[in-house]
Amino acid sequence: MTLNEVKPGQAATIARINGQGPVKRRIMDMGLTKGTEVTVRKVAPLGDPIELTVRGYELSIRKDEAAAIEVK
Numbered sequence: 001m002t003l004n005e006v007k008p009g010q011a012a013t014i015a016r017i018n019g020q021g022p023v024k025r026r027i028m029d030m031g032l033t034k035g036t037e038v039t040v041r042k043v044a045p046l047g048d049p050i051e052l053t054v055r056g057y058e059l060s061i062r063k064d065e066a067a068a069i070e071v072k
Contacts, residue, residue, distance in 0.1 A: 003038070004050065004066035011039040012071035019068040027065060031055050038071070 006012050014036045017027055031054050032038065041058065042051040048063040 001071055002067050003040075003069040003071050004063050006040045006071060008040050008043055011037055013037050014069055015072045016070040017068060018070065023065075023068070027069065030059055030061070032069060
């Protein structure tokens with residue numbers, strides 16, 4: 001399951017980050033690392049962006065970035 005499939009209000013734990021180079025590094029720099037728990041707060045009407053709560057702060061990421069993050 002990927003992060004873009006998680007419904008608003010649900011929590012998940014990051015299992016793996018797919019991607020390469022700068023894209024993967026950017027995601028990790030935002031605090032989305034393996035083992036981190038994230039909660040999906042809201043999803044925009046057209047599905048992009050997705051608002052998350054991670055490590056005590058709110059973060060908005062694009063749908064394609066969320067698709068690269070595997071969760072359990």
